[in-house]
Amino acid sequence: MSRPKVFVARRIPNVGLDRIAAAAEVDVWPDRLPPPAAVLRERVAGCDGLVSLLTDRVDAGLLDAAPQLRVVSNFAVGFNNVDVPACSARGVCVGNTPGVLTDATADIAVTLLLAAARRLGECATDAREGRWVTWEPLGWLGQDLIGRTLGIVGMGRIGAATARRLHHGWGMKILYTARSPKDDAERELGAHRVDFDTLLAESDFVSVHADLNPTTNRLFGADEFRKMKRTAVFVNTSRGPLVDQAALAGALRNGTIFAAGLDVTDPEPLPPEHELFHLPNCVIAPHVASATVGTRDAMARLCAENLLAGLRGDPLPHWVNPDVAGRQRPR
Ligand code: GLV
Numbered sequence: 463m464s465r466p467k468v469f470v471a472r473r474i475p476n477v478g479l480d481r482i483a484a485a486a487e488v489d490v491w492p493d494r495l496p497p498p499a500a501v502l503r504e505r506v507a508g509c510d511g512l513v514s515l516l517t518d519r520v521d522a523g524l525l526d527a528a529p530q531l532r533v534v535s536n537f538a539v540g541f542n543n544v545d546v547p548a549c550s551a552r553g554v555c556v557g558n559t560p561g562v563l564t565d566a567t568a569d570i571a572v573t574l575l576l577a578a579a580r581r582l583g584e585c586a587t588d589a590r591e592g593r594w595v596t597w598e599p600l601g602w603l604g605q606d607l608i609g610r611t612l613g614i615v616g617m618g619r620i621g622a623a624t625a626r627r628l629h630h631g632w633g634m635k636i637l638y639t640a641r642s643p644k645d646d647a648e649r650e651l652g653a654h655r656v657d658f659d660t661l662l663a664e665s666d667f668v669s670v671h672a673d674l675n676p677t678t679n680r681l682f683g684a685d686e687f688r689k690m691k692r693t694a695v696f697v698n699t700s701r702g703p704l705v706d707q708a709a710l711a712g713a714l715r716n717g718t719i720f721a722a723g724l725d726v727t728d729p730e731p732l733p734p735e736h737e738l739f740h741l742p743n744c745v746i747a748p749h750v751a752s753a754t755v756g757t758r759d760a761m762a763r764l765c766a767e768n769l770l771a772g773l774r775g776d777p778l779p780h781w782v783n784p785d786v787a788g789r790q791r792p793r
Pocket of ligand 1: 516537538539540541563700752
């Protein structure tokens, strides 16, 4: 039997690429930028497998152009770029990479929280640009962390890892919202599940870890920022569209909240002229939460395992649509 054909939509670490290449005929998109949609469709057309990134839209049109496709292995934990029902309807398996990026992402959430609370972006820029004229008793005053209250929106793996760092490290009290109670977080961290409005009103820091779906789209708008404390710090490491950015910019500009730290925006990249980049109380990272050597290697390994399992017709180690079991598209 001929080797299966796989399109890999960007260079990923060799630990994953080499595994895929050992079992399949691989076409790797070599550019830094993603393949345009029409090119992606063309390149996937004759393929059995696809390694996609969060920048690659996998929709019904692409699936219809690829009648042999059996598995989409997304190199990310989030899979809002993939139309999962459309994949399931065609017997196409979808995999993702949860777990391995939990610690790296929680580390970035804490980094952004600290940077925003202590005005690091603003004061480092001021220092570099000559506005550090002396030691000032009233200069660059930020927010304390010890013993304050952290509100986690979405207490999944990453939300819990962020809460753990801030509870054990800074003695923070933890509030959270989630679809169901999280017994482990309640036991280990004394976390309290509260309604969304209570979380907004009582938290000194609000960190977002919910996935993007129709119910979380624009979850944070002007009303939500108004319900937060004027000293609150807002952190988002999930997906940009959860936030109405015009409302966030207004809240930061008017002092409705104290500061924000973002690893995700809408769109990505955010144009350099966007107001959020010009507000001194907003720290923005270019979606780097999982960007450590070890984490990206682990993602590549898992992504390859998902892909190869899907090509063999086996269950995927991390299977987004296990409902496809027993009716996977045959070779
Ligand atoms: C990154 O945002 C991911 O979903 O892995």
